[in-house]
Amino acid sequence: MSTMMGLIDELWYLARELVSDEYDQALQRLAEEAPMTIHKYPSGMPAWTWTVPEKWTCHEAYLETLDGRRMIDRADHPLHVVSYSLPFEGVVGREELLEHLHVHPYDPDLIPFVFKYYQREWGLCLTQKQRGALDEDQYRVVIRTSFEPGTLKVGEVIVPGEVEDSFILAAHLCHPAQVNDDLSGVVVGLDVMRRLLERKKPHYTYRFLILPETIGSVAYLSQHEDLIPKMVGGLFLEMLGNDSGLALQQSFMPESQSDQALTAALRGVDPQGFVGPYRTIINNDERQFNAPGVRVPMLSLSRVEHPQLLESMYRPYPEYHSSADTPAIVSQARLEAARDTVLAMVLAFDQNAYVVNHFKGEVFASGYGIWIDYRDNPEGHRSLFQIMERCDGTHTVAEIANQLGIPFQAVWEIIAQFSEKDLVSLSRTRQPTDPHTRKL
Numbered sequence: 001m002s003t004m005m006g007l008i009d010e011l012w013y014l015a016r017e018l019v020s021d022e023y024d025q026a027l028q029r030l031a032e033e034a035p036m037t038i039h040k041y042p043s044g045m046p047a048w049t050w051t052v053p054e055k056w057t058c059h060e061a062y063l064e065t066l067d068g069r070r071m072i073d074r075a076d077h078p079l080h081v082v083s084y085s086l087p088f089e090g091v092v093g094r095e096e097l098l099e100h101l102h103v104h105p106y107d108p109d110l111i112p113f114v115f116k117y118y119q120r121e122w123g124l125c126l127t128q129k130q131r132g133a134l135d136e137d138q139y140r141v142v143i144r145t146s147f148e149p150g151t152l153k154v155g156e157v158i159v160p161g162e163v164e165d166s167f168i169l170a171a172h173l174c175h176p177a178q179v180n181d182d183l184s185g186v187v188v189g190l191d192v193m194r195r196l197l198e199r200k201k202p203h204y205t206y207r208f209l210i211l212p213e214t215i216g217s218v219a220y221l222s223q224h225e226d227l228i229p230k231m232v233g234g235l236f237l238e239m240l241g242n243d244s245g246l247a248l249q250q251s252f253m254p255e256s257q258s259d260q261a262l263t264a265a266l267r268g269v270d271p272q273g274f275v276g277p278y279r280t281i282i283n284n285d286e287r288q289f290n291a292p293g294v295r296v297p298m299l300s301l302s303r304v305e306h307p308q309l310l311e312s313m314y315r316p317y318p319e320y321h322s323s324a325d326t327p328a329i330v331s332q333a334r335l336e337a338a339r340d341t342v343l344a345m346v347l348a349f350d351q352n353a354y355v356v357n358h359f360k361g362e363v364f365a366s367g368y369g370i371w372i373d374y375r376d377n378p379e380g381h382r383s384l385f386q387i388m389e390r391c392d393g394t395h396t397v398a399e400i401a402n403q404l405g406i407p408f409q410a411v412w413e414i415i416a417q418f419s420e421k422d423l424v425s426l427s428r429t430r431q432p433t434d435p436h437t438r439k440l
């Protein structure tokens with residue numbers, strides 16, 4: 001088995017377009033790392049309000065002077081051509097050419113990643129410096145691309161649980177020659193699944209989807225409508241290998257148990273971790289899962305620079321969507337820290353349940369020998385009685401943790417002690433014990 005960084009080194013430079021041979025090649029390689037089902041959706045297939053795109057291939061693309069001096073060449077970097085650019089060959093005047101050239105918004109040395117999946121025009125990308133050197137009146141443009149019927153592919157790794165209700169992890173494999181967005185999420189998700197497969201069978205079923213951004217989620221969901229009612233939560237993984245801190249974006253339904261458990265678990269593994277509302281940190285495939293008619297509470301985990309500063313030009317990270325998003329900006333250590341965070345979240349989600357009291361009144365603590373060592377569990381020691389008074393069959397472990405602002409793991413340890421003394425039990429459904437609760 002390859003390490004996460006090993007897989008990145010192998011696969012990052014491939015031109016992983018939405019539907020393309022090099023995307024397929026990368027997915028095929030990942031399928032050697034974990035048991036994977038590959039779902040196939042043909043170009044032209046309707047997917048709710050969308051249509052699966054054609055396969056796009058760039059055979060050659062360059063810009064040269066009329067006397068044959070190459071100014072830019074896709075052979076030097078896959079980002080030199082706009083993804084899904086129309087083919088074009090001809091001599092164009094400088095003014096017209098400039099309308100089809102794209103540069104990075106602020107860094108003069110970077111080639112930007114530009115995609116025109118649905119606009120249908122031709123275009124090339126280059127550095128600001130390269131554009132500045134274009135001082136002739138006319139240039140020759142050669143873009144040899146082809147559009148043909150192909151197959152969109154979604155990889156799915158499943159860890160079966162005791163119940164069919166499933167928690168969805170997802171990451172996107174598209175984006176030519178880029179790493180943090182989002183090959184980093186792909187390798188983290190894959191490693192999480194490899195570890196879950198080694199553990200004892202979880203309660204929920206876990207599904208990890210590797211897909212081309214947006215259209216991959218819509219295609220998969222539209223072809224698995226029967227599974228949607230059983231999807232009880234999810235987490236989109238993106239941009240997890242760089243040096244920024246972790247940021248967890250809540251789902252469209254922030255009160256969901258998925259939100260409660262993941263948020264409370266993050267507090268335990270990364271107290272500095274940032275938590276922000278839906279659509280305020282990063283926008284990606286979690287939108288398709290949270291959308292009307294689907295409504296799966298899917299959160300999103302990423303490493304984002306200044307997550308609280310929506311206007312910062314360096315968001316989500318300085319190398320985003322450019323030729324600088326290379327293996328040099330990610331590390332095995334950061335990927336492992338992200339993986340361990342995701343594992344802690346998954347574990348919390350899997351354990352989370354309503355705490356049902358068997359006691360009435362406040363427990364005679366010294367009589368029951370309930371003593372929380374503050375050295376082992378300081379939050380628990382401080383909060384023992386606050387936790388106890390919330391054990392009434394209407395609060396989950398995660399909800400108790402969030403009400404008290406302490407980690408899921410701290411509450412879990414206390415509840416485990418109560419449970420050992422038979423003071424409480426755990427239930428996957430709400431079991432109110434308030435004698436005033438009318439059961440209608």
Ligand SMILES: [Zn+2]
Pocket residue numbers: 175181321
């Ligand atoms: Zn992107």
